[in-house]
Amino acid sequence: MKIWINRAGQNLGTFTLEEVQRGLDQSRFVPTDLGWQEGMETWKPLAEFPGLQTLPHQEPPPSLSSVAPSSPDVPPPLSEVTLAIVEGAEDGPAWERRKELGLAKALVQTWKEMLFNPTVSFTRMKTNGGFASPFLFNLTMVVIYAFFSTIYQLLWSVVIAATAGATHNESSSMIAISAGLPPLLNIVVMLVVIPLLVGSTFLSAGITHACLALFKGTSKNYEATYRVICYSYSTWIFALVPCAGWFVSGIWCLVLTIIGLSKVHKTEGWRAAVALLLPTFVCVGIVFVLYIAIIAAAVASSHHANT
Amino acid sequence: MRTLSRKFGLFFRPLAPKETDFEFLFLAVSGGFATSCYLWLSLGMPWPGCWVRRLTGLPCPTCGATHCALSLAHGDLAGAWWHNPLIFICYGGTLLINLYAAAVLLFRLPRLRLANLPSQIKRTLGALAIVALTANWFYLLANR
Numbered sequence: 435m436k437i438w439i440n441r442a443g444q445n446l447g448t449f450t451l452e453e454v455q456r457g458l459d460q461s462r463f464v465p466t467d468l469g470w471q472e473g474m475e476t477w478k479p480l481a482e483f484p485g486l487q488t489l490p491h492q493e494p495p496p497s498l499s500s501v502a503p504s505s506p507d508v509p510p511p512l513s514e515v516t517l518a519i520v521e522g523a524e525d526g527p528a529w530e531r532r533k534e535l536g537l538a539k540a541l542v543q544t545w546k547e548m549l550f551n552p553t554v555s556f557t558r559m560k561t562n563g564g565f566a567s568p569f570l571f572n573l574t575m576v577v578i579y580a581f582f583s584t585i586y587q588l589l590w591s592v593v594i595a596a597t598a599g600a601t602h603n604e605s606s607s608m609i610a611i612s613a614g615l616p617p618l619l620n621i622v623v624m625l626v627v628i629p630l631l632v633g634s635t636f637l638s639a640g641i642t643h644a645c646l647a648l649f650k651g652t653s654k655n656y657e658a659t660y661r662v663i664c665y666s667y668s669t670w671i672f673a674l675v676p677c678a679g680w681f682v683s684g685i686w687c688l689v690l691t692i693i694g695l696s697k698v699h700k701t702e703g704w705r706a707a708v709a710l711l712l713p714t715f716v717c718v719g720i721v722f723v724l725y726i727a728i729i730a731a732a733v734a735s736s737h738h739a740n741t
Numbered sequence: 742m743r744t745l746s747r748k749f750g751l752f753f754r755p756l757a758p759k760e761t762d763f764e765f766l767f768l769a770v771s772g773g774f775a776t777s778c779y780l781w782l783s784l785g786m787p788w789p790g791c792w793v794r795r796l797t798g799l800p801c802p803t804c805g806a807t808h809c810a811l812s813l814a815h816g817d818l819a820g821a822w823w824h825n826p827l828i829f830i831c832y833g834g835t836l837l838i839n840l841y842a843a844a845v846l847l848f849r850l851p852r853l854r855l856a857n858l859p860s861q862i863k864r865t866l867g868a869l870a871i872v873a874l875t876a877n878w879f880y881l882l883a884n885r
Contacts, residue, residue: 441756474756629773721797725797
């Protein structure tokens with residue numbers, strides 16, 4: 435019968451009783467790890483698990499505290515190589531320590547880390563510990579973006595109103611459409627957009643993770659991919675710059691996500707890039723081929739009709 | 742607790758302390774997303790069009806998803822199926838998962854989890870998904 439093992443909320447997999455016993459003997463598992471098997475009502479520590487024997491004096495499990503920074507303001511100078519050796523030493527980005535640093539400081543520090551030192555930042559990024567922290571970061575970025583873009587739109591609507599005839603100028607751009615809305619509706623739209631954007635992050639992380647798995651590029655679970663996507667949203671701060679901001683933040687976000695996926699899943703950059711762009715490539719590629727085929731067929735038939 | 746199927750490695754088991762509650766996450770995200778879309782459309786806001794269709798005139802595999810959702814909201818199952826069969830199935834699946842998630846959260850029931858899905862089943866499921874996606878797209882192209 436298989437036993438499920440869980441450590442601090444993270445599933446370590448399913449094992450046989452013999453494998454768990456061997457894991458305990460070799461200190462791969464610790465007595466405080468939780469176990470569950472069919473027929474049990476709740477999870478139990480391995481120390482109390484029926485059929486297992488734990489050694490009386492075992493070394494504590496590799497914990498994050500052993501490599502945690504001495505001061506919250508000064509992150510320890512862990513190099514990529516060190517982190518590659520010390521599995522489980524990840525503690526970043528600063529947003530994960532926002533209770534110690536304070537919200538604003540953690541946010542600014544995370545932007546700095548992610549935007550200007552993505553390789554090291556993603557290498558030392560925590561890949562488990564729940565969805566709450568990355569979710570909150572994503573939400574914060576979306577709220578900041580939505581707030582400022584609403585301000586821009588309100589200003590824009592003032593400019594449009596001041597310009598004779600400009601309000602009748604039809605455009606398919608969402609900004610132009612919302613610029614024509616009353617101020618209150620602009621704010622309502624902002625409030626509706628926030629959950630839409632935050633929800634779509636879960637979706638895009640799922641698609642990216644599935645594509646990465648397709649190329650055998652995943653070494654961690656969905657949560658790790660979700661964290662990469664959320665922290666890559668740091669670039670959204672550039673979207674606040676009018677005109678070119680969107681372009682810069684979009685490209686930079688793609689680059690950050692590719693770096694993040696390759697570092698977190700310990701896979702090649704090309705694999706991460708292909709996985710990230712695969713949905714777009716597939717859609718555009720197949721539609722393009724179909725389109726060319728239709729045009730070729732139309733040209734061939736008209737040529738046939740002329741002769 | 743009992744094994745649902747040893748072959749598929751499906752188990753009902755309690756949630757471990759501090760373990761991510763995927764049922765809650767799924768319910769919250771899909772519920773929030775659906776509510777936001779409903780509010781957006783209720784406000785009469787413009788719905789973003791498909792850029793693939795705009796550029797090429799051909800539908801993308803997800804074209805018709807909005808109309809499918811609107812038809813479902815009006816109880817028109819046949820209409821929803823006609824707009825995009827695969828999306829119709831996905832919406833149905835999402836609804837079922839949400840009902841399951843609501844039930845396990847409300848009654849504090851054990852959660853359905855996969856132990857080790859055999860690779861043969863994984864490959865079969867992957868192939869089925871690709872076939873379904875392709876067939877659905879051909880259906881959309883034929884009915885554009």
